[in-house]
Amino acid sequence: MSPTDAVGLFAQLQTRDRTGEANCVSEDGFCPDWIADNWQRYQDPFVEHVVLTLVSVAAGFLIAFVLALIAHRRQWLIGPITAFTGALYTIPSVAFFFLLQPFTGLGKTTAIVALTCYTLLIIFRNVTTGLQAVPAEAKDAARGMGLTENQLLARVELPLAAPEILAGLRIATTTTVGLAALAFLAGAGGLGAELDQQPYFKSNVVVAGGLCVLLAAVLDVMILAVQRFTTPWQRASAS
Amino acid sequence: MLVGPSGCGKTTAMRMVNRMIDITDGDILLDGESVKDRRPAELRRQIGYAIQQIGLFPHLTIADNIGTVPKLLGWDKQRISTRVDELLELVSLDPSETRDRYPAQLSGGQRQRVGVARALAVDPPLMLMDEPFGAIDPINRERLQNEFLRLQKDIRKTIVFVTHDIDEAIKMGDKIAVLQKGGKLAQFANPAELLMNPASKFVEEFVGADRALKRLALQRVKDIDLWKVAQVRVGEMSADARRKVEDADLKSHVLVVDDRGRPHGWLAVNELGSERVPDGAHPGGEVEMDDILRDALADLLTAEARYGAVVDGKGVVQGALSIEVISRFLHEAPTDSRSGADLVEDPAA
Numbered sequence: 351m352s353p354t355d356a357v358g359l360f361a362q363l364q365t366r367d368r369t370g371e372a373n374c375v376s377e378d379g380f381c382p383d384w385i386a387d388n389w390q391r392y393q394d395p396f397v398e399h400v401v402l403t404l405v406s407v408a409a410g411f412l413i414a415f416v417l418a419l420i421a422h423r424r425q426w427l428i429g430p431i432t433a434f435t436g437a438l439y440t441i442p443s444v445a446f447f448f449l450l451q452p453f454t455g456l457g458k459t460t461a462i463v464a465l466t467c468y469t470l471l472i473i474f475r476n477v478t479t480g481l482q483a484v485p486a487e488a489k490d491a492a493r494g495m496g497l498t499e500n501q502l503l504a505r506v507e508l509p510l511a512a513p514e515i516l517a518g519l520r521i522a523t524t525t526t527v528g529l530a531a532l533a534f535l536a537g538a539g540g541l542g543a544e545l546d547q548q549p550y551f552k553s554n555v556v557v558a559g560g561l562c563v564l565l566a567a568v569l570d571v572m573i574l575a576v577q578r579f580t581t582p583w584q585r586a587s588a589s
Numbered sequence: 590m591l592v593g594p595s596g597c598g599k600t601t602a603m604r605m606v607n608r609m610i611d612i613t614d615g616d617i618l619l620d621g622e623s624v625k626d627r628r629p630a631e632l633r634r635q636i637g638y639a640i641q642q643i644g645l646f647p648h649l650t651i652a653d654n655i656g657t658v659p660k661l662l663g664w665d666k667q668r669i670s671t672r673v674d675e676l677l678e679l680v681s682l683d684p685s686e687t688r689d690r691y692p693a694q695l696s697g698g699q700r701q702r703v704g705v706a707r708a709l710a711v712d713p714p715l716m717l718m719d720e721p722f723g724a725i726d727p728i729n730r731e732r733l734q735n736e737f738l739r740l741q742k743d744i745r746k747t748i749v750f751v752t753h754d755i756d757e758a759i760k761m762g763d764k765i766a767v768l769q770k771g772g773k774l775a776q777f778a779n780p781a782e783l784l785m786n787p788a789s790k791f792v793e794e795f796v797g798a799d800r801a802l803k804r805l806a807l808q809r810v811k812d813i814d815l816w817k818v819a820q821v822r823v824g825e826m827s828a829d830a831r832r833k834v835e836d837a838d839l840k841s842h843v844l845v846v847d848d849r850g851r852p853h854g855w856l857a858v859n860e861l862g863s864e865r866v867p868d869g870a871h872p873g874g875e876v877e878m879d880d881i882l883r884d885a886l887a888d889l890l891t892a893e894a895r896y897g898a899v900v901d902g903k904g905v906v907q908g909a910l911s912i913e914v915i916s917r918f919l920h921e922a923p924t925d926s927r928s929g930a931d932l933v934e935d936p937a938a
Binding site (some may be wrong): 490501506581586 | 607717
């Protein structure tokens with residue numbers, strides 16, 4: 351929405367008489383007045399959505415990262431872990447929630463467990479390929495200079511794999527924002543719950559859906575900023 | 590200097606020194622201590638390490654690359670920074686221009702220098718270098734080699750240097766180990782010995798058919814016994830000139846010099862005349878004491894002369910060089926021409 355649109359919209363809000371609003375709503379239309387009156391009902395679902403996303407991605411990152419580090423020292427584990435996280439990734443979310451219910455019941459935990467599982471494949475794969483892409487000669491030089499395996503990891507391998515790792519994090523985050531819209535099926539609320547309540551009401555769909563897109567975009571830009579900040583050498587190489 | 594065809598085990602031999610490859614049999618001693626008794630990481634920090642692919646860390650600035658090992662050893666920031674500048678200057682890079690750049694912003698030759706500087710960072714007594722100039726174009730390689738020889742004169746490190754290039758080995762090495770496929774030591778000798786007396790057919794082929802010429806690259810004009818030559822001046826008594834010829838090694842010609850002893854040209858003995866030495870000497874080749882023999886021979890051949898006047902830095906005649914002198918030198922037993930810094934330990938020995 352461009353600034354001029356916003357100003358126009360605001361002007362409409364001021365001048366329109368409220369009967370127009372009632373008509374618009376009854377026709378399931380796109381009603382700026384209704385949005386202005388009702389935006390507060392999206393506040394809690396939005397916060398739920400953010401929490402679901404952040405907690406799931408953080409947990410997923412932690413697990414996948416540790417798995418990738420373990421597999422980095424024992425390369426034979428990469429295949430099995432990729433297969434396992436890949437299998438998790440293919441389970442339809444509705445089925446996943448249903449399968450989890452006997453253990454975690456209905457609510458946030460179920461949703462978070464499922465969402466976390468969905469991030470594993472992407473993050474594990476990107477951390478692993480990032481570490482594998484570290485130039486062999488840099489590793490050889492590092493070992494030859496007397497870096498221990500842990501120092502090699504911390505000072506050479508992880509910094510060099512950072513762009514790939516953060517790229518994985520971006521994809522995982524965006525995906526999770528989208529998947530969290532289904533978390534209401536597990537009773538975890540979120541913007542999906544709002545969508546589900548009035549799926550044919552355009553104003554509702556635009557606001558709830560728009561907030562999802564906005565959240566995904568903002569998180570993506572934030573990670574991108576981190577990536578640029580932590581890898582100044584990448585821009586230097588390009589110049 | 591470890592030299593040999595690919596797959597002969599020269600890199601393997603080098604990598605055993607800092608335990609990048611573990612020793613299964615035998616031992617390597619550094620200062621009398623077995624490398625097997627040292628912890629690998631700690632051992633490696635005390636041995637400079639430079640490889641062909643350089644292996645600079647792309648995500649670190651040049652200063653941080655060079656400062657890697659000092660940082661591991663816990664040097665303070667100020668000391669590391671001073672050392673980095675010192676090293677950059679040592680390898681002919683401008684510190685203010687280079688230190689904050691990333692490896693990708695440097696040329697191949699500059700990166701190679703940074704690699705050497707990084708290997709020298711904590712002033713290790715021993716350095717391992719695996720084809721450090723291998724990936725550079727011939728012109729820059731030659732320049733880096735010369736620079737490194739000059740550098741080595743000051744820093745006097747024990748260096749285990751791996752190369753597949755026999756010319757580089759001869760140029761850079763004090764002692765050369767020629768390795769054969771299967772890690773077999775074919776010969777261990779100084780460069781002159783290697784060229785003069787190859788121990789086997791393999792070594793002979795490896796050093797190449799032009800090994801005689803390569804020997805000429807090892808020595809300078811001042812290293813060999815020059816001919817004494819009769820120096821005469823225009824207008825001198827012919828009889829005096831003839832007497833000088835008696836004492837000289839060169840009996841057929843005299844060298845006409847000017848008042849300051851600089852060569853003017855050659856006269857055959859039968860051109861000396863009956864009274865005084867006439868003008869009209871034939872110009873000939875001239876070489877300097879500091880020329881390497883190969884260049885001196887080339888000068889003689891270019892001048893189509895059998896003799897060349899040898900002059901010192903001021904242009905004063907010191908003797909004569911002839912093709913005979915050079916050819917006699919080539920048949921002499923090799924002398925230890927290089928003041929070889931003795932390798933403390935050689936992994937291949």
